[in-house]
Amino acid sequence: MKIREDKIDEFALLEVSGRVDSENAETLRKYLMELGGREQRILIDCTGMDYISSTGLGALLMLLKLIQKKGGTLKLFGLSPRIAEVFGISGFDKFFPIFPDLDAARRADA
């Protein structure tokens, strides 16, 4: 797993790539909590995400809850069909605003 942070427009842009498994999801969770604490508008780029298991999904859900409580925005984009299917099976697709790519994510109102 690799995490890389950038800025675009008024968003914090977080790229999470590689394998997010139960061994490294704790690293992701800590990063997301810290990010959620200081940022109000967040985009997560999942283009390079090859794999995610339930612990990583849980970390994302925790961030979403945190951001919504703050009245902020969290959007995901670039989910491969496999990752999108895992989101679907988990019922997460109705909680997270999911977009095909960066342009679509940053331009959408939400």
Next chain:
Amino acid sequence: MKIREDKIDEFALLEVSGRVDSENAETLRKYLMELGGREQRILIDCTGMDYISSTGLGALLMLLKLIQKKGGTLKLFGLSPRIAEVFGISGFDKFFPIFPDLDAARRADA
């Protein structure tokens, strides 16, 4: 671009990966025409497809027309969000049955 053919259940399974550009789309077109001539039920695995331009899209449309004329089946799966967006912009998403992954594609009626 790489083309690889396999069999699964009653389907011919064609994996098209890498970059499909106007330079190599002619190779794809020839392959698809030959495939469409001899097969009735075809799955195309786009998981590894990084790029496709209009000439490649045209080759796929040609195959779809051929297969539908024969009363056969053509299904695509594994489109990355970028590729899916190109299909969407082209209006091809309403012509091609598109599935997230192999399991979904082979099990769906069509």
Next chain:
Amino acid sequence: MKADETLVLKLDNSLAALAQLHAAVGEFCRRRAIHPDIEFKIDLALEEVFTNIVRHGYDDSDPHEIVVRLHGSRERIRIRIEDDGRHFNPLLAPAVDLNAALSERRVGGLGVHLVRRLMDQVRYRRQADGNQLTLVKRLAGKEKLT
């Protein structure tokens, strides 16, 4: 088509063994020319089962062995996981309520749900000294087993 084949893995009850599990599944699937979409699902289901045993299976802090058997045939992959932890039948675990609102969804509790949805069949057998869980993923044929 490849002959039947069984691969036996003996793993420590530690999340550090996940890398080993993943590598073995990858090799097994590539050798048998299993489609990467199927490998992805096997990989994920197996991680969920394994992680649950490591996290929830034991009261002590002793080392334990978790045995994973991958059996490949033309028609299916069968995965059998045996542990000597606390008795737990995931088929009896309460289902995730996919209609719940965000505020009602807890962080966690997805593992068993994913396993059931990713595999074609899940069987549980209670053993004197632990659990045996069998996962089946079909490689050929349409029907979803249950």
Next chain:
Amino acid sequence: MKADETLVLKLDNSLAALAQLHAAVGEFCRRRAIHPDIEFKIDLALEEVFTNIVRHGYDDSDPHEIVVRLHGSRERIRIRIEDDGRHFNPLLAPAVDLNAALSERRVGGLGVHLVRRLMDQVRYRRQADGNQLTLVKRLAGKEKLT
């Protein structure tokens, strides 16, 4: 943030030059830390324009030079393509009918449509001896230019 930068490419009117075009766009975008989603769209739009010039622009079989200028600023990438081929304004090309039935859709005729949809702005200038097409892709800011 990176300083403004212009890259000029002089290409043969041959599909074989696509590899060179693609490599140059890739390098330019990586050097400027352009997001791969944006690179993908620039790559695709530019291929469509270039391929059209090669395929439809010339009556003769003489070699011609097609000049592509990539200009990067903080706010946008501007791509200017100049050729000495037949006059053609893609902004006047008939739109693709996305509601047409499959039987009415022809194989081809998508290139110009893709360019217009992938870019934020497309401008055409007829020149004495050819065409100048300018594509703009915004890097920052919400609004879709037109």
